[in-house]
Amino acid sequence: MSTISTTMTEPSQWELQANHPSERVPLVLGDNDFTTVTDTVTELALRRTPPMWYVAMAISLSLLSMLLVTITYLLVTGVGVWGNNNTVSWGFPIVNFVFWVGIGHAGTLISAILFLLRQNWRTGINRYAEAMTIFAVVCAGLFPGIHVGRIWYAYWLAPYPNELAMWPQARSPLLWDVFAVGTYATVSLLFWYMGMIPDLATLRDRSTSRIKQLAYGVFALGWNGSNRHWLRFEKAYLLLAALATPLVLSVHSVVSFDFATSQVPGWHTTIFPPYFVAGAVFGGFAMVLVLSIPAREWFGLKDLITHRHIENMAKVMLGTGMIVAYAYSVEFFTAWYSQHHYEQFVFMNRPLGPYWWAFWLMVFCNVIAPQALWLTWVRKRVWIIFAIAILVNVGMWFERFVIVVTSLHRDYLPSSWAMFSPTWVDLFMLLGSFGLFFTLFLLFCRFLPMVAMAEVKTVMPQAHGDHPPTRFDYQPSPDTPEELRRGHWFT
Known part of the structure; x- marks a missing residue:
C-alpha cells in the first residue's frame, strides 16, 4: 500500500509525454501486466486493509449516526423541526434531493456514453463512477420519503386500488420523479453489477476464506471465462449501456420539471432541463475526482488511475462548467428581455438581496x-x-439552494415574504447524508473490486499481441487442468 505523496506533481508522466509528443500517455503505467493488475486490485478486498480506511470509516459512521438521530427526531417530533415555513415550504430536503440526484449523473455518463463512444480512458475510473451513482441515488431517495411529513402514510403514493378511491396525480412532475429516479436506479444497479461479474469471479478464485468464496461465487453467477460467457456478457453490457444513455438526459430533466412547470418567478423557464443536466454532469465529475484522487493514493492505484484519467475528467468538468456559466447568464438575459417585473425582481434579488452571499459563493x-x-x-x-x-x-x-430559497422567500405579495434559516436538524441531515454516501462507498472499496480489472486489461499492450514476451506470458500445456486454464484468464 502506498502512502499519500508529498509532492504536487507527477513528472514521470509529463516527461514521458514530452519525450514522445506524438504518443499519448499510456492508460496503465509502470511495469504492469495482467497478473500485477489483478494483484493490485484484489489486494484490498482479500488481504490487509490500509489504516486510512479505518480512519475514513470512523468519520463516515459518525456522520451517519447524525443522520439516523435526526431522522428519528423528525419522525417523533414532526416536520416543524426544519426551518421550512409557509413561504419557503421547500427547504433543505428538496435541495439535498436535487443535489444527490445530480451527483449520480456522472456515473452513467462515464460508464455508458463513453463506452458507446469507445473512449478507452474510462476503464480506470468507470467502477468508481458506477458505484457513486448507486450510492448518490440512495441518498437522494431518502429525502422525498421523509419530506412527505407523515411517512407512515407514504404508501398512499403508490398507484393501487384502495377504499379511499385516491390515486396519485399523474400530471404532477413529483410523480414523474418517482418513475424517472426509480428507473435510473434500477438500470444503473444492473449496469454496475453486470460489469463486475468477471471481476467477482476473480475474487472468488483468489479467495482463501470459504465465506468469501461462497459470497463472491454466488454473485459471479458461475462465470468461468469461456467464449460463450464473454459473448453473452458483452451483449448484455452493450444493451444496458444503450438503455442507460437516454437516462442521462431524462432523469434530471424530469427533476427540473418540479420547478419549471410551476408559475413561481425564477422557476418558470424552459432552460431548466438542459441547465440541470449540464449541472448534474458538472457536479458528478467533480465528485468522481473527489473520490478517485485520495483513493488512488491510499490504495496504491496510481498506475491504474493515472494522471491522464484525472486530467481528462478535469477537462470535462471545465467544459460542463462553461455550459453552466452560460446558463446562469442566459437566465439573467431572459429575465431582462422578458420585461416581466416579477421575473426581473427575482433575478435582481439573488445577487443583491438578503441571500447575496449564497449567490456569489455559487458563482465563485x-x-x-x-x-x-x-x-x-x-x-x-x-x-x-x-x-x-x-x-x-x-x-x-x-x-440548488439559490434556486429553491431565493425564488420562494419573496414571491408576488410582499405581505407573504419570509426569510428561511436552517435549523440544526437541517444541517445535521445534510452532513449525515454525506456520512451515508461515504460509508457505502468505503464498504464498496473494501469488499468489491474498485477498478474494472477485465476492462483495464483490454487497453494494455498485452491484450493486442504487440508487446515483447515477458516471464508472465503463460501458455498452458496440454495436460494443464481445466481449473488452471480458466484461472489464467483472471491472472
Whole structure:
C-alpha cells in the first residue's frame, strides 16, 4: 500500500509525454501486466486493509449516526423541526434531493456514453463512477420519503386500488420523479453489477476464506471465462449501456420539471432541463475526482488511475462548467428581455438581496474557480484539481439552494415574504447524508473490486499481441487442468 505523496506533481508522466509528443500517455503505467493488475486490485478486498480506511470509516459512521438521530427526531417530533415555513415550504430536503440526484449523473455518463463512444480512458475510473451513482441515488431517495411529513402514510403514493378511491396525480412532475429516479436506479444497479461479474469471479478464485468464496461465487453467477460467457456478457453490457444513455438526459430533466412547470418567478423557464443536466454532469465529475484522487493514493492505484484519467475528467468538468456559466447568464438575459417585473425582481434579488452571499459563493465555486483548469500548470497538480472539485461540489449545492430559497422567500405579495434559516436538524441531515454516501462507498472499496480489472486489461499492450514476451506470458500445456486454464484468464 502506498502512502499519500508529498509532492504536487507527477513528472514521470509529463516527461514521458514530452519525450514522445506524438504518443499519448499510456492508460496503465509502470511495469504492469495482467497478473500485477489483478494483484493490485484484489489486494484490498482479500488481504490487509490500509489504516486510512479505518480512519475514513470512523468519520463516515459518525456522520451517519447524525443522520439516523435526526431522522428519528423528525419522525417523533414532526416536520416543524426544519426551518421550512409557509413561504419557503421547500427547504433543505428538496435541495439535498436535487443535489444527490445530480451527483449520480456522472456515473452513467462515464460508464455508458463513453463506452458507446469507445473512449478507452474510462476503464480506470468507470467502477468508481458506477458505484457513486448507486450510492448518490440512495441518498437522494431518502429525502422525498421523509419530506412527505407523515411517512407512515407514504404508501398512499403508490398507484393501487384502495377504499379511499385516491390515486396519485399523474400530471404532477413529483410523480414523474418517482418513475424517472426509480428507473435510473434500477438500470444503473444492473449496469454496475453486470460489469463486475468477471471481476467477482476473480475474487472468488483468489479467495482463501470459504465465506468469501461462497459470497463472491454466488454473485459471479458461475462465470468461468469461456467464449460463450464473454459473448453473452458483452451483449448484455452493450444493451444496458444503450438503455442507460437516454437516462442521462431524462432523469434530471424530469427533476427540473418540479420547478419549471410551476408559475413561481425564477422557476418558470424552459432552460431548466438542459441547465440541470449540464449541472448534474458538472457536479458528478467533480465528485468522481473527489473520490478517485485520495483513493488512488491510499490504495496504491496510481498506475491504474493515472494522471491522464484525472486530467481528462478535469477537462470535462471545465467544459460542463462553461455550459453552466452560460446558463446562469442566459437566465439573467431572459429575465431582462422578458420585461416581466416579477421575473426581473427575482433575478435582481439573488445577487443583491438578503441571500447575496449564497449567490456569489455559487458563482465563485462554479464559474470562477474552474477557470484555473485552462492552465496546464494547474492540471499537472493533482491536489489543486482535488481542491477545485471540492469547490465545485460546494457550489452545486448552493446552486440548488439559490434556486429553491431565493425564488420562494419573496414571491408576488410582499405581505407573504419570509426569510428561511436552517435549523440544526437541517444541517445535521445534510452532513449525515454525506456520512451515508461515504460509508457505502468505503464498504464498496473494501469488499468489491474498485477498478474494472477485465476492462483495464483490454487497453494494455498485452491484450493486442504487440508487446515483447515477458516471464508472465503463460501458455498452458496440454495436460494443464481445466481449473488452471480458466484461472489464467483472471491472472
